[in-house]
Amino acid sequence: MLIRFNKPYGVLSQFTPEGRWTGLIDHIDLHGVYVAGRLDADSEGLLLLTDDGKEQARIADPRFKMEKTYLVQVEGLLSDAALTALARGVTLNDGPTLPARASAVQPPAELWPRNPPIRERKKIPTSWLELVIREGRNRQVRRMTAAVGLPTLRLIRTAVGPYKLDGLPTGTWQQI
Known part of the structure; x- marks a missing residue:
């Protein structure tokens, strides 16, 4: 089952x-x-x-390196440099990550509200990205986005392999 x-x-x-x-x-x-x-x-x-x-x-x-796909809301504006760094792999305190697939996406249209809501700062914009990784280190996605200067505000896994x-x-x- x-x-x-x-x-x-x-x-x-x-x-x-x-x-x-x-x-x-x-x-x-x-x-x-x-x-x-x-x-x-x-x-x-x-x-x-x-x-x-x-x-x-x-x-x-x-x-088995099964791919995991995430929608990530980050604090700040996504740049090409940040997306390129995520795609190449970033160095974390436990070593470099494998290359990932990273792309900017529009905010999801049909997303359920989070309870409690994320913090919103009026003067700091947020961005959304899709990140596909093949590892599963502790808090890896959050650490990867922080490494490129974009703290994670909301993290939603949308797929694991074919599921x-x-x-x-x-x-x-x-x-x-």
């Missing part, structure tokens, strides 16, 4: 709640399924769960 879940902001990639964060148990009432790849509590979007250990490894293990969010409402799941 393979489940796709549109993880809201503030939900951990585990069934047990912890501190101020809620757990998957508040959204998914299934037993025997396990997360295939993490998504930070302050990130949103596609999270896959499965009851098949081999499938879980194929999706989550960095050796896509495709309009699944936030907080809901569906068996694939």
Whole structure:
């Protein structure tokens, strides 16, 4: 069994709640399924769960380099130099990242509101980009955008390999 879940902001990639964060148990009432790849509590979007250990490894293990696609709202204006740096790979404190695909995109037209909303500064514009990576380091996308001078405000995973969010409402799941 393979489940796709549109993880809201503030939900951990585990069934047990912890501190101020809620757990998957508040959204998914299934037993025997396990997360295939993490998504930070302050990130949103596609999270896959499965009851098949081999499938879980194929999706989550960095050796398989399954692509992950993100919509990222950043503080500041995107430049060609920043997009080129992200595409070539940036050096983080744990070493250089693999090359990525990075492109400027329009703000998503049909995006659910985030609770709580992101901070907006009247004098600092925001931009959106699509970033496709093949690694899964801790907070990698946030660290990559910060490395090019664009702090991440909102991070939404829209795809993992061939599996896509495709309009699944936030907080809901569906068996694939």
